[in-house]
Amino acid sequence: MADYILTDQKKVATRDAYGKALVELGKEKPAIVVLDADLSQSTKTVNFAKAYPERFFNMGIAEQNLMGFAAGLAAAGKLPFASTFAVFATGRAFEQIRNSIAYPKLNVKIAATHAGLTVGEDGASHQAIEDLALMRALPNMTVLVPADAEETRQVVRAAAAHSGPVYIRLGRLAVPTLFSTEYTFTLGKANILREGTDVAIIANGLMVSEALKAAAELSSQQVGCTVVNCASLKPLDEETIISVAKTTGAVVTAEEHNIIGGLGSAVAEVLAEKYPVPLRRVGIKDTFGESGRPEELLIKYGLTAQDIVNAVQEVLKLK
Amino acid sequence: MLTAIRQMANQIRQDIIEMLVPAKSGHPGGSLSAADILAVLYFSVLKIDPQNPQWPDRDRFVLSKGHAAPVLYATLAEKGYFPREELLKLRQTGHFLQGHPDMQKVPGVDMSTGSLGQGISAAAGMALAGKIDKKSYRVYALLGDGELAEGLVWEAAMAAAHYRLDNLVAILDYNGLQIDGKNEEVMTIAPVAAKWQAFGWNVIEVDGHNVEQLLQAFEAAANHQGRPTIIIAKTVKGKGVSFMENQVGWHGSAPNAEQAEAALKELREEQ
Numbered sequence: 001m002a003d004y005i006l007t008d009q010k011k012v013a014t015r016d017a018y019g020k021a022l023v024e025l026g027k028e029k030p031a032i033v034v035l036d037a038d039l040s041q042s043t044k045t046v047n048f049a050k051a052y053p054e055r056f057f058n059m060g061i062a063e064q065n066l067m068g069f070a071a072g073l074a075a076a077g078k079l080p081f082a083s084t085f086a087v088f089a090t091g092r093a094f095e096q097i098r099n100s101i102a103y104p105k106l107n108v109k110i111a112a113t114h115a116g117l118t119v120g121e122d123g124a125s126h127q128a129i130e131d132l133a134l135m136r137a138l139p140n141m142t143v144l145v146p147a148d149a150e151e152t153r154q155v156v157r158a159a160a161a162h163s164g165p166v167y168i169r170l171g172r173l174a175v176p177t178l179f180s181t182e183y184t185f186t187l188g189k190a191n192i193l194r195e196g197t198d199v200a201i202i203a204n205g206l207m208v209s210e211a212l213k214a215a216a217e218l219s220s221q222q223v224g225c226t227v228v229n230c231a232s233l234k235p236l237d238e239e240t241i242i243s244v245a246k247t248t249g250a251v252v253t254a255e256e257h258n259i260i261g262g263l264g265s266a267v268a269e270v271l272a273e274k275y276p277v278p279l280r281r282v283g284i285k286d287t288f289g290e291s292g293r294p295e296e297l298l299i300k301y302g303l304t305a306q307d308i309v310n311a312v313q314e315v316l317k318l319k
Numbered sequence: 320m321l322t323a324i325r326q327m328a329n330q331i332r333q334d335i336i337e338m339l340v341p342a343k344s345g346h347p348g349g350s351l352s353a354a355d356i357l358a359v360l361y362f363s364v365l366k367i368d369p370q371n372p373q374w375p376d377r378d379r380f381v382l383s384k385g386h387a388a389p390v391l392y393a394t395l396a397e398k399g400y401f402p403r404e405e406l407l408k409l410r411q412t413g414h415f416l417q418g419h420p421d422m423q424k425v426p427g428v429d430m431s432t433g434s435l436g437q438g439i440s441a442a443a444g445m446a447l448a449g450k451i452d453k454k455s456y457r458v459y460a461l462l463g464d465g466e467l468a469e470g471l472v473w474e475a476a477m478a479a480a481h482y483r484l485d486n487l488v489a490i491l492d493y494n495g496l497q498i499d500g501k502n503e504e505v506m507t508i509a510p511v512a513a514k515w516q517a518f519g520w521n522v523i524e525v526d527g528h529n530v531e532q533l534l535q536a537f538e539a540a541a542n543h544q545g546r547p548t549i550i551i552a553k554t555v556k557g558k559g560v561s562f563m564e565n566q567v568g569w570h571g572s573a574p575n576a577e578q579a580e581a582a583l584k585e586l587r588e589e590q
């Protein structure tokens with residue numbers, strides 16, 4: 001186990017870590033402006049709004065215009081962070097992101113919260129399960145999915161340092177803080193959290209924590225797991241993916257997203273072309289979510305450590 | 320100066336016709352209707368430097384009706400951003416003059432456009448940046464009348480008024496036509512002036528082919544404080560080429576060599 005993995009894992013939502021990171025960065029980078037669409041309390045951009053009211057702009061409930069303004073601000077030299085829920089950012093404003101941000105390669109950071117089923121009680125209309133598929137298919141777009149609060153802090157800084165459009169996927173639910181400040185996120189790089197020779201579990205977002213739990217459980221059954229945190233969904237660290245496929249010969253992916261178009265698909269594409277090994281994808285099985293407590297939804301939709309354990313057992317049979 | 324601008328508008332119209340022939344596709348109608356507006360902007364109003372297209376303090380121009388790329392390219396070439404000969408390679412594989420404006424490829428293009436409704440939103444964002452940075456540059460955006468059916472136009476209009484972007488000037492190329500017919504047949508946009516007034520904009524109405532009126536309108540817009548301005552410019556789609564004027568069919572098809580010759584003859588006679 002990597003020594004930056006904490007034993008005392010406090011629960012913090014990645015959206016909260018985002019809100020804090022923005023305030024920190026705002027001091028260092030005067031070019032940062034933050035835009036929201038009437039959800040600043042929920043996306044946590046409210047922290048920035050309080051700290052730097054002259055650099056915060058509420059665009060009202062108008063997500064297309066949120067992206068258009070962000071594009072214009074970036075074209076004129078500002079460093080805009082645009083936030084709203086992931087469903088509205090990538091769905092309602094998809095074509096604004098495509099034509100006004102990604103195509104002209106403008107320096108806009110889209111930090112979308114409330115991604116995935118763990119939105120919970122608000123139900124399927126508010127649970128983005130396809131946002132990564134949409135963003136990943138856009139040329140010029142960088143797509144980042146932090147696993148915890150510390151990684152979010154680093155991802156936000158990396159996004160600000162990178163020149164060009166970035167999509168950051170954040171969650172509503174408080175999730176375990178896995179990493180100490182010793183952890184290092186690098187854009188385009190995956191991190192190997194633990195090594196074993198039987199199977200590689202490649203996860204991102206809140207499923208990293210589940211992957212670590214699954215690996216602990218499997219080790220008691222004498223199954224050695226490599227666990228990879230793939231926060232940089234695009235650019236994807238193909239080298240690490242191929243290397244863990246080589247050392248283990250079997251791969252399981254785990255993500256809080258539709259199995260179509262997200263991490264599972266990205267890994268499948270790389271393996272199919274470059275180093276085919278048996279693969280199982282843990283994720284939302286091409287269905288919309290529903291209202292409910294986040295923890296219950298994760299169980300109902302097959303997104304737990306136990307589901308990863310089951311997938312590992314299946315994939316081992318194919319070796 | 321008025322005569323010089325009028326002559327430039329005529330030259331831009333000739334360039335538009337000439338460049339569309341080898342391209343074999345493109346949009347003459349909405350390009351010709353905006354030629355006087357762009358001639359006035361680029362040869363009198365805009366503070367720009369063709370030698371330094373990225374000058375941070377320059378005025379910006381966003382062609383929100385991006386399909387009228389030919390009028391923008393012709394104007395930029397006449398202004399010296401790139402050689403006029405390049406115009407003849409419009410839309411060809413590997414050439415920088417894309418079918419719709421690409422800010423990464425074309426010097427002088429301040430925003431990539433083509434998807435209607437998006438340009439005005441980005442232009443407003445640029446104007447907001449100017450306010451934040453306390454710069455004196457101004458941002459201009461040209462809209463089509465059919466484009467006004469896009470919801471995003473009104474999202475942007477509302478926000479520009481909310482943030483008091485008096486450094487933003489929209490110009491409406493009010494030629495009455497879009498692709499499937501007249502505005503009233505496709506989607507009623509009237510009353511246009513009242514809509515913009517209701518959204519909190521300063522509204523000026525002019526003849527979009529009258530250079531003097533356009534100059535006065537831009538000056539009035541520059542002097543107006545606290546609100547963005549829209550100049551509603553009544554125009555004729557296909558203006559300057561008799562057989563293209565008010566013909567919806569000339570929205571998006573290029574003239575052949577023979578038609579171009581006839582068009583150029585008319586334009587030269589007018590010069």
Ligand SMILES: Cc1ncc(C[n+]2csc(CCOP(=O)(O)OP(=O)(O)O)c2C)c(N)n1
Nearest residue numbers: 349386433434435463464465466496497498
């Ligand atoms: C979002 C979007 N929908 C559709 C089109 C296709 N389109 C290109 S031009 C046009 C008509 C535009 O009419 P108008 O705004 O009146 O332009 P003009 O008459 O000045 O050429 C349409 C529908 C587009 N470019 N963008």
Ligand SMILES: [Mg+2]
Nearest residue numbers: 464465496497
């Ligand atoms: Mg029109």
